Amino acid sequence: MAYDFLKPVLGDELFTQVEAKLSAASLNIINLSDGSYIPKTKFEAERDKVKALNANVADLTQQLNDAKSKADNADTLQATIDQLNKDIADKDAAIAKTTMQYRIKDELRGMKAKNVDIIMPLLKMDKITEKDGKIEGLSEQVDALKKSDAYLFETNPGSNRGGFGGSQDIGGSTGNTNAAVNAAIRSLSGRSGD
Numbered sequence: 001m002a003y004d005f006l007k008p009v010l011g012d013e014l015f016t017q018v019e020a021k022l023s024a025a026s027l028n029i030i031n032l033s034d035g036s037y038i039p040k041t042k043f044e045a046e047r048d049k050v051k052a053l054n055a056n057v058a059d060l061t062q063q064l065n066d067a068k069s070k071a072d073n074a075d076t077l078q079a080t081i082d083q084l085n086k087d088i089a090d091k092d093a094a095i096a097k098t099t100m101q102y103r104i105k106d107e108l109r110g111m112k113a114k115n116v117d118i119i120m121p122l123l124k125m126d127k128i129t130e131k132d133g134k135i136e137g138l139s140e141q142v143d144a145l146k147k148s149d150a151y152l153f154e155t156n157p158g159s160n161r162g163g164f165g166g167s168q169d170i171g172g173s174t175g176n177t178n179a180a181v182n183a184a185i186r187s188l189s190g191r192s193g194d
Helices: 004-025 040-110 116-122 138-148 177-189
Strands: 129-131 134-136
Touching: 040 116, 040 134, 040 138
Parallel strands: none
Antiparallel strands: 129 134
């Protein structure tokens, strides 16, 4: 029974009377000495603490999820930054290569190349570098090409002008105009005395 804890205090006879009266009145008597009873105010205070702790746990869980999301976003952002840096480096390399090709073409024109677009594929581009604003390694290759394929370059600097270059004496003192013209043509074509 629920009231058995009163039997040692009241005795059997008095306990039987009290139990009958309590049952008829529908009252509950509890034993506070074993600590199983908690007053309502203490219970509500503890319940409020549990609610606050649960709210803190939920808040911390949300902060943790937000931090994980930001970490994932940071990784994604870093990957994007790395890719953009690589793309920029690739573009810079392509621009540097194109700029170098234009500089080489200008140098070739200065070396009297007839058609730089034909000569460019014949060059070993990995042997040509720029140092202190000057192109190195091109002269050696051009000299080799002038020896092996002289027809790619103008042999007489005045040959790109019309006429005979202005310094030839066609009529001369010998009076042999045909011979002088033929000599001038041979000279301009790179053949001296066939």
